Amino acid sequence: MSSETLTAPNAGRVAEATRPQRGPLRRQPNWRRRQALKGAAFTLPFFAGFALVTIIPIVIALGQSVFQEKQSGLGLGKGELVFAGFDNYLRGLTSEVFWVGMLRVALFGAVIIPLSLVISLSMALLLDAVTGRTAKFFRTGFLIPYMVPGIVATLIWIYLYSPKVGPLTPFFEQFGLNINFFAPGSVWPSMGNIIVWGGIGFNMLLMYGSLRAIPRDIFDAARVDGASEFRIAWSIKVPHLRGIIVLTTMLSIIGSLQMFNEPQLFRTVSPQTVSADWVPVQMIYNQAFVANDPFYAAALSVILAVVVGIASFIFYKFTNRPVES
Template identity: 40%
Template structure:
């Protein structure tokens, strides 16, 4: 009599091909997160976490007992008192108004100039466009502090050949006076960032299909007509992007006025919003009010960018 041995039926879970497919699926899902992990960790530590800490600090007040806090330090929730103190600072409010005026003039001039340069370099009659693109972009590679020092030699009397030549002609120039130093800073910023914004516009121009230009040529459109009717409408997204970046950068202005402060008495420690927050934190040692100022700067930048995007989207519709 022979014994019959029954083999148990193999389930789906015991199927080697099915389990291998599941492992490959899990690996394919986890692989992107493994690759993105270092970037996400740095992004959280260097961007998200400082924002959270700044917002949290803006609602706190640190009280120190004694001359140097040797008798104890207490931290308490201050609600919106830091924001009220920041808004009561007339110099801080004046710095925001000053940067709004700066942005209206400087951003408009810079966007118009970078658009004009991009259109000229991408025209059919342009000679050596690659060379001139590199030349115009070169100032962006110079750090803002170095650029300001270089330009200061053209602003300081006794060092500037421009002032000497104008003086010989009977013209008095004062690039560092109370009424002109803001536009001297605007000149530095325009010189630095026009080439950078031009490259963004050039990239948008290169994305225009060649068939569009051929159709315009068949219709007899000249260079001016092509620029006004084809190129400008199609590079509108690039112009919006560069304008938004420029609006945000205007409120972040810091290095140029801080460097020129050494040669221009018209620039005080709270000449721009960022310089005011820096002074509040490191000169007055009031980090909580400085955090409130930083949050207010971010809110103003967000509000201006949002308003500009709404206005441009409404015009497009």
């Protein structure tokens, strides 16, 4: 018997064993693809809502902003829709009223945002320091303002500010103070109090969550080294909150530039102090629903969105830097 006949079966087995197994390799990508599709399916409700309330309105606003309604003859009846190009944008960019309102909310935010963040940070540090039933008491009390809708909170505070039915004016009169919360010199502090009261709970919740993520061993080691609670908070806790402080500040900047509820409701009780175009969003609202010019309002909305985006980008650019050791 020759050696070739002895090695032939072995050669066939070796060839079969070394042959690429294509079946499992084909099934594995399909399995992964199905798993990825199943995971992506859970995000469909979010993306559908995001497209419905964000993307589609942006597209509609961009489309409307380049049109104008021209009246013919005596101006009676429905006007003709004509392409205006960038005329609405030019009108908005040169509007003194719009930019005065933008400056007004910018100065307001420069005061109220740091104050709100300092209070939120203090509350988060306090909540992180207490334990047991005390922690539950403070946690519930601090979160109540966050759970109240913004417009409801504004209505409540307007009632409290009212010199006729509110309790605050008689309370201050007991100390010889005659305070009018709707006066020109008091309207901004009155609004600022409402915004701080309603926003500190959300910011505190984010900061408190970041504090709870810090390993407790770090604090124990610092206490062993003789560090006080204030030193631990200032040198360990606050530096760990740098990222969340940047996030909450950026969200506060966006919110302050788009404030609407407070000045709009204050206008109903003090129209001589708060004008119809006091802040940019008020001007956009009046152009769309009072002046019946949705095309100009759409252009103003786009300009405001660009300003908010630029302000957020600049702030994030200068604050999102690695901490030097």
